[in-house]
Amino acid sequence: MKKYDIVIIGSGLGGLICGYILGKNGYKVGIFEKQNQPGGCLQTFVRKGITFDTGMHYVGSMEPGQLLYNIFSYLNLHDNVRLHRLDKAGFEHISLNGKEYRFAMGYENFVETLAQSFPKERTTLIKYVSDIKKFATSSPIFNREILALNEFYSHEAVKTGIGEYLDSLTGNKELQNVLSSTNMLYAGNRDKTPLYIHALINNFYIQSAWRIVGGANSITNSLCNSIQRFGGEVFTGTEVNTINCNTSKATSITLANGEIIEAKYFISNTHPAVTLNMLDSSLIKKIYRERIMNVENTISNFVLYIEFKPDTVPYANFNFYKYKSDNVWGCSSYTSNDWPRNYIFMHQVPLKNMRFAESGVLISYMKFDEVIKWSDTYLGKRGPDYKLFKEAKKEILLRQLENDFPGIRNNIKEVYSSSPLTLRDYTGTKNGSMYGILKDKNYPERTLISHHTKVPNLFFTGQNINSHGILGVAVSAVITSSEFVELKRVVNDFFYTDGGRSEK
Numbered sequence: 001m002k003k004y005d006i007v008i009i010g011s012g013l014g015g016l017i018c019g020y021i022l023g024k025n026g027y028k029v030g031i032f033e034k035q036n037q038p039g040g041c042l043q044t045f046v047r048k049g050i051t052f053d054t055g056m057h058y059v060g061s062m063e064p065g066q067l068l069y070n071i072f073s074y075l076n077l078h079d080n081v082r083l084h085r086l087d088k089a090g091f092e093h094i095s096l097n098g099k100e101y102r103f104a105m106g107y108e109n110f111v112e113t114l115a116q117s118f119p120k121e122r123t124t125l126i127k128y129v130s131d132i133k134k135f136a137t138s139s140p141i142f143n144r145e146i147l148a149l150n151e152f153y154s155h156e157a158v159k160t161g162i163g164e165y166l167d168s169l170t171g172n173k174e175l176q177n178v179l180s181s182t183n184m185l186y187a188g189n190r191d192k193t194p195l196y197i198h199a200l201i202n203n204f205y206i207q208s209a210w211r212i213v214g215g216a217n218s219i220t221n222s223l224c225n226s227i228q229r230f231g232g233e234v235f236t237g238t239e240v241n242t243i244n245c246n247t248s249k250a251t252s253i254t255l256a257n258g259e260i261i262e263a264k265y266f267i268s269n270t271h272p273a274v275t276l277n278m279l280d281s282s283l284i285k286k287i288y289r290e291r292i293m294n295v296e297n298t299i300s301n302f303v304l305y306i307e308f309k310p311d312t313v314p315y316a317n318f319n320f321y322k323y324k325s326d327n328v329w330g331c332s333s334y335t336s337n338d339w340p341r342n343y344i345f346m347h348q349v350p351l352k353n354m355r356f357a358e359s360g361v362l363i364s365y366m367k368f369d370e371v372i373k374w375s376d377t378y379l380g381k382r383g384p385d386y387k388l389f390k391e392a393k394k395e396i397l398l399r400q401l402e403n404d405f406p407g408i409r410n411n412i413k414e415v416y417s418s419s420p421l422t423l424r425d426y427t428g429t430k431n432g433s434m435y436g437i438l439k440d441k442n443y444p445e446r447t448l449i450s451h452h453t454k455v456p457n458l459f460f461t462g463q464n465i466n467s468h469g470i471l472g473v474a475v476s477a478v479i480t481s482s483e484f485v486e487l488k489r490v491v492n493d494f495f496y497t498d499g500g501r502s503e504k
């Protein structure tokens with residue numbers, strides 16, 4: 001029987017970073033992944049030679065000295081993951097009710113560029129930048145302190161909603177909308193999303209923004225290789241069915257093929273509700289189970305993966321955020337008549353000729369209810385009416401794209417699409433939720449989930465702890481790993497040093 005110090009369930013980014021930190025610190029780690037490809041949201045797929053990213057398109061803070069640069073140094077990713085910097089003068093182009101705005105890179109640049117659209121609001125913009133810098137690092141973990149969640153619940157950054165904050169910042173509604181126009185990055189809700197989440201993400205990208213070249217699976221592959229080098233093992237196609245417990249702790253997992261794996265400790269990288277479905281233990285009280293099972297999750301999406309005809313579409317080194325109205329909020333409450341209220345469109349970095357885009361991805365919100373009637377079906381076997389549904393949605397999005405980029409349809413060679421069911425079946429998130437649990441400033445104790453479970457040697461990690469995205473998940477992995485390695489040391493090495501790399 002296989003036996004590990006630590007078993008990790010799921011090889012999403014959170015599971016892999018935990019595996020890396022713990023393996024590097026001498027623990028024997030075994031990672032068990034349900035899919036045939038590791039990575040969770042970092043999975044890619046290839047059609048006619050083009051690699052498409054599914055859930056990791058761009059990252060931030062990658063200049064020497066910035067946070068992700070240091071994290072990449074710790075994780076030994078610099079030499080294995082290629083990045084391409086987005087346009088410094090405008091890495092986000094925002095089309096709002098027919099007007100266009102730009103987010104420029106670097107705090108000063110960001111302020112000066114938006115001040116051209118809002119000349120009377122320069123002081124507001126300076127305050128905004130200073131606020132998000134402060135609130136982005138408000139989690140105690142950045143101060144090398146254990147994350148005491150009950151203290152964090154009452155932190156200004158958590159109990160203040162993004163809507164309240166913007167109202168206090170400026171009465172200029174147009175500027176409020178522009179500052180929150182990338183809220184699709186966190187499926188934001190004006191009355192619920194804590195300022196912390198908004199600040200963490202906007203601050204991350206404003207410092208510097210980069211596309212991943214050739215697919216986010218380069219991150220996965222590099223992490224898996226390192227974990228193996230440290231003596232750990234990563235298994236794919238190994239769905240975990242149950243976490244077995246005695247009266248006081250977890251003892252083993254049972255895989256779908258019946259194999260039993262023992263360990264001293266267990267970390268689950270799956271959605272907490274999915275984890276609880278694997279657990280039938282008296283250690284889990286009914287009230288805790290109900291809380292986790294009923295927590296609200298972020299909305300899902302419908303995505304187009306587009307292959308362009310060669311040398312027809314000039315490569316756009318920026319992301320395009322489209323809003324049909326002047327209101328960036330409430331887009332997830334669309335009706336069948338006005339879908340989509342917004343979308344993001346981005347080119348992938350060309351591999352042959354930087355002048356022309358080879359492919360692009362368009363992401364729109366979609367409620368799970370729209371596909372619920374096919375929820376008992378599985379990939380590739382959902383029937384003809386599902387195909388017709390997808391074709392109809394695809395057509396609506398392509399018309400919208402043509403409207404925003406006249407002539408583009410003529411230059412499209414092939415379009416593939418995915419629905420909330422695809423996301424659900426590839427990542428295991430409930431109802432294909434994009435970013436897992438929706439953090440709610442009105443109910444921080446219910447929606448900011450602790451990495452501790454009620455089983456003393458079972459922990460959570462990943463986007464449902466702390467926050468989602470490459471930075472949020474990295475923070476979650478450090479929080480979980482601090483159960484096993486000295487927190488101050490790991491925080492210091494992980495976030496604040498680059499191992500002398502920038503001096504090379």
Ligand SMILES: Cc1cc2nc3c(=O)[nH]c(=O)nc-3n(C[C@H](O)[C@H](O)[C@H](O)COP(=O)(O)OP(=O)(O)OC[C@H]3O[C@@H](n4cnc5c(N)ncnc54)[C@H](O)[C@@H]3O)c2cc1C
Pocket residue numbers: 009010011012013014015032033034035038039040041042054055056057058059238239240241269270271274301363426427428429433434435461462463464468469470471473
């Ligand atoms: C469309 C989209 C675009 C995004 N774009 C970006 C971006 O540009 N930049 C960014 O920073 N972030 C982005 N994100 C967010 C980011 O990808 C995620 O927050 C992050 O990758 C989540 O990692 P995770 O470890 O929490 O979980 P996941 O990636 O969800 O991994 C969980 C893993 O657990 C496995 N699993 C589930 N059940 C079982 C089981 N029973 N047994 C074994 N394994 C199991 C799953 O198969 C999966 O591999 C995007 C997300 C989406 C959906």
